[in-house]
Amino acid sequence: xxxxxxxxxxxxxxLVTFAVVLAGLLSACTTSxxxxxxxxxxxxxxxxxxxxxxxxxTLQENxxxxxxxxxxxxxxxxxxxxxxxxxGASSKVASSVDTQSxxxxxxxxxxVALDGEDQAxxxxxxxxxxxxxxxxxxxxxxxxxxxxxxxxxxxxxxRGSRVAYQIDSQQTGAISFEQVAFLNSATDKVWLLDVGCxxxxxxxxRAVLDRIVSSFIVTGQGR
Amino acid sequence: xxxAWGLRARAVTGPAWSLALSLGVLLAVLLTACAGTQAVVSGxxxxxxxxxxxxxxxxxxxxxxxxxxxxxxxxxxxxxxxGASGSPRPHAADVFTQSSYPWAVVLAEPLTADQRSSMSxxxxxxxxxxxDQLSSEGIPVQTLSQPELLVNGAMRGTLESLEIGLPSxxxxxxYDQETWSNSATNKVWLLMVGCSPRCFQxxxxxxxxxxxxxxxxxxxxx
Numbered sequence: 001x002x003x004x005x006x007x008x009x010x011x012x013x014x015l016v017t018f019a020v021v022l023a024g025l026l027s028a029c030t031t032s033x034x035x036x037x038x039x040x041x042x043x044x045x046x047x048x049x050x051x052x053x054x055x056x057x058t059l060q061e062n063x064x065x066x067x068x069x070x071x072x073x074x075x076x077x078x079x080x081x082x083x084x085x086x087x088g089a090s091s092k093v094a095s096s097v098d099t100q101s102x103x104x105x106x107x108x109x110x111x112v113a114l115d116g117e118d119q120a121x122x123x124x125x126x127x128x129x130x131x132x133x134x135x136x137x138x139x140x141x142x143x144x145x146x147x148x149x150x151x152x153x154x155x156x157x158x159r160g161s162r163v164a165y166q167i168d169s170q171q172t173g174a175i176s177f178e179q180v181a182f183l184n185s186a187t188d189k190v191w192l193l194d195v196g197c198x199x200x201x202x203x204x205x206r207a208v209l210d211r212i213v214s215s216f217i218v219t220g221q222g223r
Numbered sequence: 224x225x226x227a228w229g230l231r232a233r234a235v236t237g238p239a240w241s242l243a244l245s246l247g248v249l250l251a252v253l254l255t256a257c258a259g260t261q262a263v264v265s266g267x268x269x270x271x272x273x274x275x276x277x278x279x280x281x282x283x284x285x286x287x288x289x290x291x292x293x294x295x296x297x298x299x300x301x302x303x304x305x306g307a308s309g310s311p312r313p314h315a316a317d318v319f320t321q322s323s324y325p326w327a328v329v330l331a332e333p334l335t336a337d338q339r340s341s342m343s344x345x346x347x348x349x350x351x352x353x354x355d356q357l358s359s360e361g362i363p364v365q366t367l368s369q370p371e372l373l374v375n376g377a378m379r380g381t382l383e384s385l386e387i388g389l390p391s392x393x394x395x396x397x398y399d400q401e402t403w404s405n406s407a408t409n410k411v412w413l414l415m416v417g418c419s420p421r422c423f424q425x426x427x428x429x430x431x432x433x434x435x436x437x438x439x440x441x442x443x444x445x
Contacts, residue, residue: 157377
């Protein structure tokens with residue numbers, strides 16, 4: 001009898017151990033992030049799996065993207081986006097571009113084909129102006145505050161920068177954002193990712209946004 | 224895209240790269256010796272250019288004593304600077320003047336932090352001669368052919384052909400210039416080959432040959 005009780009105890013302990021190991025393995029298999037990107041445009045980044053990636057139709061409807069203007073620019077031989085995607089912590093992000101200064105963090109990735117003039121004149125310093133005209137806003141007297149020192153990045157044939165700014169202009173309202181951008185050797189393409197929201201939101205979600213920016217990767221060395 | 228020697232360069236780093244470069248340079252030197260040319264090589268600065276055998280080569284200190292050198296945008300002694308003259312009675316002072324015989328300047332120099340963040344493909348043209356600035360000061364500058372964009376892995380560069388009318392002692396010079404920068408944008412490599420406009424026209428084939436021999440290997444991030 002004593003032997004039987006000991007055996008049952010051993011079985012129970014083994015079952016509990018098995019359950020714990022199984023739970024551990026299952027939780028390891030469950031991803032806490034969603035991969036966003038494009039294999040044809042050679043870019044990827046990771047967002048929390050609670051975030052939503054918005055459809056192109058929604059983004060177009062709410063003014064985040066303008067495919068017609070991009071096509072026109074391409075036909076005219078001007079620099080134009082060839083890929084754009086937006087994700088956000090709330091579906092409200094997609095409702096309007098004005099939500100860039102709202103209380104919900106967002107991430108926007110772009111690939112821009114550069115025209116001859118931009119190709120000849122692009123610099124590492126100018127990458128900071130790719131989405132928000134920092135230099136222009138500074139000249140216009142808008143409040144622009146650099147949130148962290150500019151980091152120059154080199155990844156094989158790709159060169160780039162990582163910047164973070166808070167801007168307060170009549171045009172955009174108050175936005176804090178961080179941007180990582182890369183140029184290829186031929187200097188005819190830019191890959192960039194911006195993350196941001198209102199300054200208060202940005203402060204509160206800085207760790208998450210930082211992880212998103214750090215996950216940004218351009219594959220294929222920009223060829 | 225242009226690849227020196229018509230070869231697609233491959234980014235190789237470490238001892239393998241050094242060995243490959245050393246063997247390549249040795250082979251190139253042997254070949255140039257057979258072909259009646261001489262090589263200007265810097266293993267430490269990773270550059271190679273082939274010049275005709277009869278050209279006289281000058282060091283940075285010899286060039287520094289010439290007046291024309293003062294007009295070039297070299298503020299401090301760079302890691303590598305050499306000049307060469309194809310004149311039958313060569314002199315260091317021939318380099319970067321309206322000489323009747325071709326000359327060459329080879330340079331490798333680091334970029335400052337400011338230059339690094341503000342360097343564009345267009346800016347590569349202004350490394351040794353600040354063409355843009357001179358033009359805005361009223362110095363006559365004429366582009367002789369459409370500038371070319373050069374890409375070799377992580378290296379990017381430009382090839383341009385210019386005519387520039389500078390005051391004495393330089394005078395009116397025509398030159399081809401090939402300039403490269405690395406992905407980190409912390410270094411530039413440059414070759415300039417030129418002479419007087421008349422000489423440039425007459426010697427263009429030889430000048431093109433020299434420029435096409437200029438080789439800076441792709442070293443990935445570096």
